Amino acid sequence: MTLLALTGGIASGKSTIATMLAERGAVVVDADAIVRDVQSPGSPVLAAIVAEFGGDVLRPDGSLDRPVLGAQVFGHPERLATLNALVHPAVREESQRRFRAAFDADADAVVVYDVPLLAESRGTGEWDLVVVAHAPAEQRVQRLVSQRGFTEADARARIAAQVGDDERLALADVVIDTAGDVDATRRQVDDLWERLRA
Structure with a gap:
């Protein structure tokens, strides 16, 4: 493995x-895809992002408006660090789960x-x-x-x-x-x- x-x-x-x-x-595990998954509508991560950055970061359908959020954090290291603190633990947990699943399916x-x-x-x-x-x-x-x-x-x-x-x-x-x-x-x-x- x-x-x-x-x-x-x-x-x-x-x-x-x-x-x-x-x-x-x-077996490719895509970190960007995991980020999108953990920020999906109804997720705890998305709720935390809205609580921190406001409802303007949501589209009418309840999904994350990435360009709007990006405008709030791009060029603002402290805001980016706050966002990363909300997202990275969930991404780390999900990536570890996917690694384990891949190795459980094929030890090599x-x-x-x-x-x-x-x-x-x-x-x-x-x-x-x-x-x-x-x-x-x-x-x-x-x-x-x-x-x-x-x-x-x-x-x-x-x-x-x-x-x-x-x-x-x-x-x-x-x-x-x-x-x-x-x-x-x-x-x-x-x-x-x-x-x-x-």
Whole structure:
């Protein structure tokens, strides 16, 4: 049984790597999907968010209005820390449950935790391997602009709001360089997979 953390800054190619690992047989647990699940209508986490940030963060259907909440916390470290304190414990509990379920189903499973904010959450203790997807910041800016419709200013602000590349790379047991084409990334994933299955 292998538990691998896969992280990377926004537009680093992390999701592409996760998909490639899943194609090779890994069980991928997506932290962003867990965040959405624990913030679903009727959840204790959503109730706590509304109590802290106000009813304006809800859409008419009772779901979380992420852009509205994001505007309240983006660029406000103390507000972001408050939000994280509400969300992270539930995400941690649910991710642990999903890891256990994967290993109960297959004791030899390779479980990949696709987690954007590993460096920010300081969660490094339990992993057999930490893999960091990496591309230069300027290339990530261009990806955000061309592929996700960001303005250049918004792209730079999103990258600046995350921990720096040096801090993220310091966590890495393996770095997958995604600056090249998809075939170059795939070759690195193949090498990683061989290492994991060895």
